[in-house]
Amino acid sequence: MSILDAKTTKSLEGGPSFDLRHRLLRAVWNICWLLLASWTPPPLHPWRRCLLRLFGAKISSTARIFGSTTVWYPPNLEMGEHAVIGWRTLCYSMDRIILEDYAIVSQCSFLLAGTHDIDDPNFQLKTKPIHIGRRAWVAACAIVGPGVTIGEGAVLGGGGVAFKDLEPWTVYAGNPARKVRLRKRSDTGAGS
Template structure:
């Protein structure tokens, strides 16, 4: 997906950042999610996986997401096996968002894979992928910003604002989020 040149399209004056084809696809996606998935009861995770896949998302086996989950552009979503996107999660994936296996993204968390060039007077949109590695947990109402990688098994605490990479196995809290301790994950395999 190509981002349009802000100097030409003038998004600050109401111009588009994406092509007409992209905007039409997203409109169809929005209607499809509303009609086919938004209203569905929580246990119908398999049906919602099917709807996402039909619009180009790569969704692993046993992944769960709720009808209130919002996905901006399905082809830019990779959701690993047994990953969970809780109620009200906002996947703002203008850029690619990759979520690993057994990741939990809790209720109303926000994953954002784009920003704007603040030095550009035309406010050019910049896509910056987000990666959440296997076994990580993004807790309730946390924000994971553009270009960030959450390491394997890391925890982003409730309402934390993560703007830099999180080390594997670390626990991060606050705004901006900082490392506070190791997770100390114990396996019961």
């Protein structure tokens, strides 16, 4: 996936940020998800995993994703064992978004792997990957920005906003996200 030069395409004036092939793939993807998955009941995770894989996502056989979730570009999504993306979550996968094993992104959250260069007069699109570590939790209505790594076992509290990395086994809350306390490590039990 290559990002077009905003100066050449005049994206600030409505021109494209991605080439035609990329835009067509996303259009076909959006139509397929709308018709075949967006309305499906929660237990149909296997069907939604299958559809995401057909469009290039790397999804483990135990990952769960809901029909009301929006995945912008499936080839940039990777979900480990028992990873979850909750209902009505926007997975703005302009760059890689990786959820390791047992990572949870709760409902109505935003994973934003793209932004614009605000100092560029052409408002050039920029992307950076998001990495959500093993056993990390992004709570409901939280926002994770481009280039953020959420460490293993870290928690971003409900409504929290993270535009910087979160340390492992640490709880964060607020806007911008600030350390609240350490989280007890859970190295035993399922998935260890």
